[in-house]
Amino acid sequence: MNPHIWLMAARPRTLPAAAAPVLVGTAYAATLGTFRPLTFIATLLGALLIQIGTNLSNDYSDARRGADTEDRLGPVRVTAGGLVPPKQVLIATYVAFGLAVLVGVYLVVTSGWQLLLVGLLSIVAGVLYTGGPRPYGYEGLGEVFVFLFFGIVAVTGTFFAQREELMWEAFVLAVPVGLLATAILMVNNIRDQETDRRAGKRTLAVRLGRDRSRIGYALTVYLAFATAPLAWAFGGEHLTPWLLLPWLALPLAAPVVRVVRNKVDGPSLNGALARTGMLQLAFCVLLSAGLLLSK
Template identity: 35%
Template sequence: MSSVQNQNVKTSLNEREGFQVWWRLLRPHTLTAAFVPVFVGTMLAAMEQSINFWLFAAMLLASILIQAATNMFNEYYDYKRGLDNENSVGIGGTIVRDGIRPNTVMALAISFFIIAGILGIYICAASSWWIAVIGLVSMLFGYLYTGGPLPIAYTPFGEITAGFFMGTIIIGISYYIQTEAISSEVIIVSVPVAIFVGSILLANNIRDRVGDAENGRNTLAILFGHKGAILFLTSLFAIAFIWTGVLVFLGILPLWSLITFFSVIKARKAIQGFIGKQQPLEMMPAMVATAQTNTIYGLLLGLSLLFHLYLPLG
């Protein structure tokens, strides 16, 4: 691609130079998928006892670092396998458009993992060393998402893997390190969050469906086709909101948790943004709206637990 064409792509994506290059490398729209589960798990713990702020902060930073490192591994290996090029939409683009050396991206990813590991030592010392085992497995799957001989991202299991580890597992750990216990209710409450986290990956794969198919991927979006994948995304959103409503009805979640339904607005925008669109650039707003659905839902869910703690409705 010529430098003029490259600049046109950067302009279309509103990509800027300087610090913005490194910020894009982190793929910030995905980082809320790391923040939300930690926040929700900690607020669930706060309903039962006072929380340790430093444990919360360490868990939050470690989770964000692992997510950012996973994004960097994604960029590195997609570049190495020839999946990303200057025309690719939605990636960080630091290698193919900004000229950052691939080895630099890999070194940063490993550094983030090391820092997360150090934070993990503190978390384990303050809670349980079993957390180290779970944390190492989570980091391994973060690497294997695009690394290794058979990347998870190339299979139909990317969404369920991301949802399980970035949703249920992180919520469970965040709750456990505060209470030193776990319950079936915590796992049940984690399900909608896991669904929304997985939906971010599904939305990404809907946008990249054609290019991914050409490069040997076999994601759910490819298996379902464009219309089928949109229908599946709609179904996931519906399940998550219905699940939440049932939990409120059963008293597992407080009445305050009904405020999470405000995120339906973004979910609807995400679905509408995919319908009738074929070009990746056209689907970028839908991808963003999907990530925002997770963010808004998770923040409102965590806040609803906090509201219930200080302003119970009954």
């Protein structure tokens, strides 16, 4: 099997959403004096594997439900496009999630049983996004779950893996991370709005309509920048105005917001999807740097 096809199935443009919260959660732990390198590597690897498993599961489930049709504007999906037999995609899904569980065993042993619950809930949420009897991605709830699992759960779970405790600042720092992860999904759903509507997939973009969903994307992106310094503003422990550092990424945000607002063609929105992922990564690298500089 061509490795390029499996890379396509993994959807690398979405992987920054898995890596970014791990950086932020680890950086805040380091600001408080704790950094476990092996825990960081395991957490990052586990997050990437869960994201890949989720992408493969969605590829398989969407093809079975007829959501990925030939006229979709996004890249070809390997199951619906006939590039990989459905059974092989399903096996690859099990392999990705199985490897994530193995990584999770290390984290549970070193940091606590609570991370077992975090990992299992993340996997279940990934599968039920487009799988199961009533996939929440088909009911307009995808953005809610992305905000929770790629923001709140991912950042605080990473922080807990390092520190074995939870602090309110970690929850506040997770908000902008989750908002930008949500923006990635919003671009995807804005692009697929028409084909999703015909397939009966009632995403938030389908429910809101074209104009309001594009406004929603812009508000989500800019709200992430507005919330970046809140943990410092509310007197977070060891935090300083360095948390304004992510605002340096604003010049990256404005052009992609314009594209999403003004373009309807597939290539432009595919590019916006990739650029939103890179915006989130740049934002979180700067936020992590701001946390470390606060130390």
